[in-house]
């Protein structure tokens with residue numbers, strides 16, 4: 001099996017500043033856009049992880065000793081390289097993930113914004129010093145943890161790695177990252193650009209693979225902290241395994257996000273926001289709206305939502321889903337809901353794209369009369385499908401939202417400040433929007449859900465991430481001892 005048979009060279013692991021050939025088992029990587037073979041990804045073993053951790057351990061002492069200002073110079077350069085290569089990076093994300101070009105471009109722009117936050121870290125981490133007693137100073141230093149790991153999902157091949165990598169490295173850690181085996185290509189370019197920006201060898205390392213590598217990361221004695229983003233099922237496994245090995249861990253899981261739509265909501269704006277939230281990135285966002293809690297008489301808004309859904313053409317302004325398996329799962333949820341009595345207002349099943357017949361597409365779908373007991377109302381569908389649940393009032397709507405085990409995002413559409421406040425207060429979710437369908441908090445605010453959407457005390461981005469990636473050293477100092485004064489005086 002040679003490089004010539006696929007569109008890109010076979011993926012190699014990256015450690016000690018170099019890409020390494022291997023004789024590991026290889027897995028196919030296909031483009032969701034047309035189903036064509038892109039490359040092969042190695043299914044690494046524990047031995048490969050050992051080598052990557054060794055590389056990160058070797059790099060740590062000198063990286064830790066560089067000043068935060070010196071590190072930020074490298075990330076300013078990296079930021080410029082992201083800007084220079086924006087178009088190429090966006091095309092790569094599109095090709096391996098299946099999203100539209102404008103969505104892929106927005107993903108790279110968000111990666112750039114996350115790097116900007118990392119560059120601002122020197123302004124946020126000044127040490128604190130106080131004279132706590134006569135002649136005695138107490139100083140609080142923020143120290144890196146050592147070698148840390150980041151495990152990422154398929155749906156944002158560039159943005160999610162940028163939630164963790166720039167901040168963790170800026171704060172003096174070295175990292176091993178495990179990309180999703182479904183989208184390993186963007187990470188190759190990220191490593192090349194970091195090297196070009198002047199990042200020393202071994203500070204950033206990539207180990208490709210699946211379950212075996214994730215488990216090995218949780219077990220590895222050289223890794224001090226594990227950050228995970230992916231499904232709730234795996235987030236729970238990772239959080240339990242990493243913490244049982246006494247590591248610091250933060251594991252973000254799946255989602256089922258509810259939009260509460262009140263009859264006084266502005267029709268056009270609400271319909272456009274709802275449909276954009278449901279179908280953006282083909283519904284494969286952990287912030288995607290999945291269930292609309294229609295309170296009272298909202299038919300004019302629902303009509304507009306259907307109109308907007310019908311304007312989305314798979315392969316044009318609606319991207320592909322990640323795999324045939326994902327397409328079958330999503331369409332299975334729609335068919336099951338239909339059988340249970342839900343009404344399909346817009347049907348996206350059996351979507352075909354001329355010239356890309358091998359691609360994995362699901363059209364925008366709107367389903368009315370969904371009831372809370374149906375699987376489509378309770379579980380994460382992760383496709384461009386809106387379930388509408390009819391409710392009589394905000395109390396009934398919030399009872400449905402609260403009963404769901406997830407808790408990533410919720411939003412309300414209304415022109416009433418009082419009604420909005422009620423939803424904000426009652427939502428059991430970490431990120432809440434008012435007249436915003438995808439309420440992603442932008443830096444310096446932090447990203448993270450509640451309940452089964454996140455395991456661990458902190459959030460993954462913004463100021464909260466500074467706490468996750470560092471530990472505090474408290475230094476109490478007394479020079480020129482005065483006679484008769486002890487440090488407690």
Ligand code: NAD
Pocket residue numbers: 151152153154155160178179180181209210211212214215229230231232234235237252253254255285286380382408449453
């Ligand atoms: P996934 O859980 O299948 O995979 C995530 C990572 O875990 C991948 O690197 C994968 O190789 C690894 N993995 C998969 N199965 C494993 C197993 N059994 N044991 C150990 N490791 C395993 O998730 P995905 O399909 O890549 O991504 C989609 C999911 O991620 C959705 O549920 C979505 O909501 C979630 N997500 C959440 C957030 C958030 O911020 N909460 C952000 C993005 C994606």
